[in-house]
Amino acid sequence: MICKTFDEILFSSNAKSKIVPLYTMNKLAYSILLAVLLSAVLPQLAFAQQYPGYAGSTMTLEQELILAKKKVEMVKAHPGEGSGTPYLNANGVVGASVISGAIFGGIFLAFVVRAKQYEFVQKRLAL
DSSP: OOOOOHHHHHTSHHHHHHOHHHHHHHHHHHHHHHHHHHHHHHHHHHHHHOOTTSTTOOSOHHHHHHHHHHHHHHHHHSTTSOSSOOSSSTTSHHHHHHHHHHHHHHHHHHHHHHHHHHHHHHHHHHO
């Protein structure tokens, strides 16, 4: 390997014995970063578990159950109409996938064409 990263050089076995405080500070910094990230994520997961009583909910559990029963009754009353998710609509799943695929595919195609043009020019200049 011709080029090593800074950490590989700095924290190799020979360098580690000479600069233990720097190695320890690096591990401490990573530990603090991990603790901060976990303390930001874990409370949100804990609040996601509780159902009633959080600030964003205005409905009680009984109201949610009544609404769910009404949804089931409506589906039973209209068989064959599906779930109501417009899959083939432009606002639906397949439509949005096709549109975003066309956009990102066009961007990819533009990059490929530009790279091929660059290679062609480099070959032409080399001759």
